[in-house]
Amino acid sequence: xxxxxxxxxxxLFLCAMSIQAQTGKSKDTLPPKIFVVLxxxxxxxxxxxxxxxxxxPIIKKYGGTYLVRSGGMAFDKAPDKKVIPGEGNWNPNRLxxxxxxxxxxxxxxxxxxxxxxxxxxxxxxxSTKSVIVKENxxx
Numbered sequence: 838x839x840x841x842x843x844x845x846x847x848x849l850f851l852c853a854m855s856i857q858a859q860t861g862k863s864k865d866t867l868p869p870k871i872f873v874v875l876x877x878x879x880x881x882x883x884x885x886x887x888x889x890x891x892x893x894p895i896i897k898k899y900g901g902t903y904l905v906r907s908g909g910m911a912f913d914k915a916p917d918k919k920v921i922p923g924e925g926n927w928n929p930n931r932l933x934x935x936x937x938x939x940x941x942x943x944x945x946x947x948x949x950x951x952x953x954x955x956x957x958x959x960x961x962x963x964s965t966k967s968v969i970v971k972e973n974x975x976x
Contacts, residue, residue, distance in 0.1 A: 868938070868939060869971050869972040869973065870936050870937065870938065870971075870972040871936070871937040871938070871939060871940050871942075871943050871969060871970070871971055871972070872904075872934060872935065872936055872937075872969070872970045872971075872972065873933075873934070873935040873937070873943065873967060873968075873969050873970075874932075874933070874934050874967060874968050874969075874970065875931075875932070875933040875934075875935075875965055875966070875967045876929040876930075876931075876932060876965070876966040876967070877929070877930060877931040877932075877933065877959075877963045877964070877965050877966075878929075878930040878931070878963055878964045878965075879930055879931055879962065879963045880962060880963055880964070881961070881962040881963070882962075883962075884958055884961060884962035885958070885959065885962040885963050887958050887962075888955060888956075888958035888959045888962060888963075891955045891958065892952070892955050892956075892959070895946065895949065895951045895952050895955060896935065896946065898951075899942060899943075899945055899946035899949065899952075900937060900938055900942040900946075901935050901936065901937050901942070901943070901946060902935065902936045902937075903933070903934075903935060903936075904934040904935065904936050905932060905933060905934035906932075906933050906934075907919065907920050907931065907932050907933075908920035908929070908930060908931045908932060920932050931963075940969075940971070943969070
């Protein structure tokens, strides 16, 4: 479990550093980002694909951005789409990392009527584990 957490923190740190380098702004001038990391096991690819198509515009509407979206779909045959296990025997079926500008924006999305309707498709087609992490570049 410790290796999984270390691996997630490393991924999030690299994402945050990449974003900071791309914008050229320091951590002192930007509010911390919120990252949602999801480990999804897809049980019904057809239903999950319906969810994926419907949720994308809702995520965008509420200010979310996909940083990582890999594996777990029937059409993900290419090696660059698959999740490659690292340390600790963690092998998610599908890995998603989303970025939000604030916890408030994320909460608006999660509580929106549009998302709550669509979320039922995900709940019926997959099992999900997730964590929410606030960007912290001071430690």
